[in-house]
Amino acid sequence: EIVLTQSPGTLSLSPGERATLSCRASQSVSSGYLAWYQQKPGQAPRLLIYGASSRATGIPDRFSGSGSGTDFTLTISRLEPEDFAVYYCQQYGTSSTFGQGTKLEIK
């Protein structure tokens, strides 16, 4: 099983700042099959990024994904108030596993 480790566990930032979230895999993620989701309390996760760097339909361009192999990053260029949530990475190249999540909170 591919284990995904997200860091940091909690990130405290202010609106307007840049957020950088990390996802590290225990082995290489095949074909770059890495996705990022945003989840707010009481809601289902929302797909942000797939294929490591492709934005899903309707996702603002302040969200970007990068990385390959075992190291992946989600960047939010300029935080809006609605961006404060929990973010999960998922690999779907070998079965599927999720990271434990990064909570992005308002500083």
Added chain:
Amino acid sequence: QLQLQESGPGLVKPSETLSLTCTVSGGSISSSNYYWGWIRQPSGKGLEWIGSMYYGGSAYYNPSLKSRVTISVDTSKNQFSLKLSFVTAADTAVYYCARHSTVAGPSTPWGQGTLVTVSS
């Protein structure tokens, strides 16, 4: 706009079988090359992929749950279903159905989720 909605009992007894259905609206479950899957989330915890099925009949399961899981598709009702047998308290979670672009992801859209509690 494609929408998914989970339904089923909210309370299941230990050792029994959990059964959920996902109804798809706004599109046909058999019209495109998508997989239809289930993901769960225990309260306050992370996400776990359970499995998925292609409408044509191939099913794929999380190895850790494979011995207890069955996913099926009913194209006539535009629904797909999850059965999880021999449940324990560890199976208590919010269960989501979702459309996958490949066997195990990425997933969009998702249903709103349904809480299933395993308790006597």
